[in-house]
Amino acid sequence: MRDLFSKGAFRVNGSLWIEGDGTRFFGPGPVELLLLIEETGSINQAAKKMGMSYKKAWEIVSRLNEIVGSPMVITATGGEKGGGSTISEEARQLIEYYQSLRERFRKFMEQESQKLQ
Amino acid sequence: MRDLFSKGAFRVNGSLWIEGDGTRFFGPGPVELLLLIEETGSINQAAKKMGMSYKKAWEIVSRLNEIVGSPMVITATGGEKGGGSTISEEARQLIEYYQSLRERFRKFMEQESQKLQ
DNA sequence: TTCCGTTATATCTTAGAGGGAATAACGATT
DNA sequence: AATCGTTATTCCCTCTAAGATATAACGGAA
Numbered sequence A, B: 001m002r003d004l005f006s007k008g009a010f011r012v013n014g015s016l017w018i019e020g021d022g023t024r025f026f027g028p029g030p031v032e033l034l035l036l037i038e039e040t041g042s043i044n045q046a047a048k049k050m051g052m053s054y055k056k057a058w059e060i061v062s063r064l065n066e067i068v069g070s071p072m073v074i075t076a077t078g079g080e081k082g083g084g085s086t087i088s089e090e091a092r093q094l095i096e097y098y099q100s101l102r103e104r105f106r107k108f109m110e111q112e113s114q115k116l117q
Numbered sequence C: 001t002t003c004c005g006t007t008a009t010a011t012c013t014t015a016g017a018g019g020g021a022a023t024a025a026c027g028a029t030t
Numbered sequence D: 001a002a003t004c005g006t007t008a009t010t011c012c013c014t015c016t017a018a019g020a021t022a023t024a025a026c027g028g029a030a
Helices: A028-040 A043-049 A054-068 A089-114 B028-040 B043-049 B054-068 B089-114
Strands: A010-020 A023-026 A073-077 A083-087 B010-020 B023-026 B073-077 B083-087
Touching (some): A023 A054, A028 A083, A043 A054, A054 A073, A089 B089, B023 B054, B028 B043, B028 B083, B028 B089, B043 B054, B054 B073
Antiparallel strands (some): A010 A023, A010 B010, A073 A083, B073 B083
């Protein structure tokens, strides 16, 4: 191994996600989308900031709500500013958990990378 | 968190790979393919066993050889049985390393899953 | 020389993911 | 009532990854 990786040309990487109903539904993408929805108060604006179509963003949100069972994103149509969206307390908890998980994963990867030196 | 996952409906999963030239090139798929090439002595038969087209298998092998620099798969055309392929010692080393890495990753995931109980 | 199964490669087709545009519904404010 | 920006939903277009297909080259064995 050491002879293979000694040049430092290779590195270990990976990704983590949460599954429900046997399929992946929560990872870096949805996390970023939820945070941007919280920040902007709008699925539409969040999608724009991610360079993603509204349709795609809505599909993610819909899927998220469906799989979790309780609404991750609370939407409102009409009204003062035409409507808007916020994220639920459960969504915040899920984000926080995922981020801490990811941090532990990052450290795991770091340890593994050091084994390649 | 505990209240979200207490039903046991969700689980954490992930994947690991090795990058070279900034792009992912080695993961579960290539590992299985290499092992089957070693077992069958043929890219063609290995691909069939994986339910994968020969083209796709050959692209993986080609990419593998290209990025690593030295040949992971040694091929021969013509001859007694029409040709065939074997894997190099470096390939065996890379497989072994990836599998040990994956085992450590599995334990990491196991620990994480226990945190959800 | 002919046969065989493989590697090597190009080309055509197909399935799925995603973007874009269009439209309706909504409800507070004016 | 009219306006506004958003959510919600549909339809069509495009791009890409992948499969399927076809063909050449190869070289030992018969």
